[in-house]
Amino acid sequence: RKEVEQDPGPFNVPEGATVAFNCTYSNSASQSFFWYRQDCRKEPKLLMSVYSSGNEDGRFTAQLNRASQYISLLIRDSKLSDSATYLCVVTSNTGGFKTIFGAGTRLFVKA
Amino acid sequence: GAVVSQHPSWVICKSGTSVKIECRSLDFQATTMFWYRQFPKQSLMLMATSNEGSKATYEQGVEKDKFLINHASLTLSTLTVTSAHPEDSSFYICSARDMGDRGMEQFFGPGTRLTVL
Numbered sequence: 001r002k003e004v005e006q007d008p009g010p011f012n013v014p015e016g017a018t019v020a021f022n023c024t025y026s027n028s029a030s031q032s033f034f035w036y037r038q039d040c041r042k043e044p045k046l047l048m049s050v051y052s053s054g055n056e057d058g059r060f061t062a063q064l065n066r067a068s069q070y071i072s073l074l075i076r077d078s079k080l081s082d083s084a085t086y087l088c089v090v091t092s093n094t095g096g097f098k099t100i101f102g103a104g105t106r107l108f109v110k111a
Numbered sequence: 112g113a114v115v116s117q118h119p120s121w122v123i124c125k126s127g128t129s130v131k132i133e134c135r136s137l138d139f140q141a142t143t144m145f146w147y148r149q150f151p152k153q154s155l156m157l158m159a160t161s162n163e164g165s166k167a168t169y170e171q172g173v174e175k176d177k178f179l180i181n182h183a184s185l186t187l188s189t190l191t192v193t194s195a196h197p198e199d200s201s202f203y204i205c206s207a208r209d210m211g212d213r214g215m216e217q218f219f220g221p222g223t224r225l226t227v228l
Contacts, residue, residue, distance in 0.1 A: 034216070043204050043219040044155065087154065096160075096168075097143065097208070099217060103154040 001026055006088050006102035013109055017078045021105045023071040023088030031094075033064055035073045036087040038104065044087055047073075078109045113139045115207050117220035124195055125228055131191045132223045134205030140185035141207035145217065146178075149202040161188040195227045 006023045013019050025033075033050035048055055050062040050071050061074040071088055088102035114137040124130055134144055142163045147155040159180055160168040167180035179191040188207075192199055202224050206217040 041202070041222075041224070043222045045219070046216060049216070099145070099157065101155045 002103075003027060003100045004088055004090050004102040006105050008103055008105060010106035010108055013078055013107070015078055015080060015109055015111055017109075018074065018076045019078055019107065020075075021073045021086055021088075021107075023073075023102055025069050025071070025088075025090045025100070027090070027092055027100075028069060029094050030069075030090045030092045032091045033071050034089040034091075035060075035062055035071075036089055036101075038085045038087055040085075044089075044101075047086070075107075078107075080109050080111060083107055083109045113137075113207075113209055113218040115205065115218045115220040117203075117205055117223050119223060120221060121224040121226075123226045123228065126196050127194055129191055129193045130195055130225060131189055132203055132205075132225075134188045134190070134207070134220050136186045136207045136209075136218070139207075139209045141188075141209065142185060144182060144188040144205055144207045146180065146188075146190050147204045147206065149204060149222075155204060158190075163188075192225065195225070197227045200225055200227045 004025050035047040036044040037047045038044040048057050048062050050064045052064045055062045059076045063072045085104040085106050087104045091099045116135045118133045144161040146158045148158050149155045157170050158173045161180045161182040163182045169175045182188040202222050204222040205220045
C-alpha cells in the first residue's frame with residue numbers, strides 16, 4: 001500500500017463545476033498536510049495547508065479527518081486556469097523530517 | 112514567500128558526462144534541502160536530504176556515489192549526476208525548509224530538466 005494515495009483521474013469538468021479530490025495516508029503519526037498544485041513541466045507550488053478545522057481560501061476548501069486518515073480538496077466554480085495536477089502531501093517529523101507526495105490527481109477544466 | 116532558485120533550468124549532455132545542478136535559497140537560510148526526481152506522469156520521488164555541513168541522507172535505492180550532494184552553506188546545495196546515462200534523464204527538483212518559523216512548508220526550486228543522449 002502506498003503511503004499517500006490519490007485517485008489519478010483525470011477529472012474532466014466544465015467551467016463552473018465543483019470538483020472534489022480525495023487523499024488517504026497510512027502513517028498515523030503524520031503531522032502536517034498540504035495540497036500542492038503542479039503545472040506541466042513546472043515545480044509544485046503550495047496551494048494550501050490542511051487542518052482538522054478545515055481551511056478555506058476563496059474557491060478552495062481543504063479538510064482533514066485524522067481519524068480516517070483522509071484529506072480532501074474541494075474546488076468550486078472551476079476556472080480554465082485550475083487545470084493542473086493536484087498533489088496531496090503529508091509530512092512527519094518523527095525520526096527525521098519526511099515528506100511523502102501522492103502521485104497527483106489530474107484536472108482538466110474545459111470551456 | 113520564500114524563493115528557491117535552481118541552475119541550470121535545463122541541460123542536455125552526452126552519456127558518460129557529469130552534470131552539476133545548483134539549488135539556492137535566495138531570501139532565507141536552509142539547513143536542510145531536499146532533492147527530488149520526477150519521471151513523466153509520475154510523482155516526485157525523494158532522492159536525498161541535504162544537510163548543511165554534514166553528509167547527505169540518501170533514500171533507499173539511490174546511489175550516493177552516482178548522485179553527489181554537497182551542502183556547503185546555508186543557502187546552497189549542489190547535486191552532481193556523475194557519469195550520466197539516458198536513464199538518468201528526468202526532472203530534478205530541489206526544495207528547502209526555512210530555518211525560521213514557517214512550519215513544515217517546503218519551498219521548491221523551478222526544477223532542472225536533464226536529458227542525457
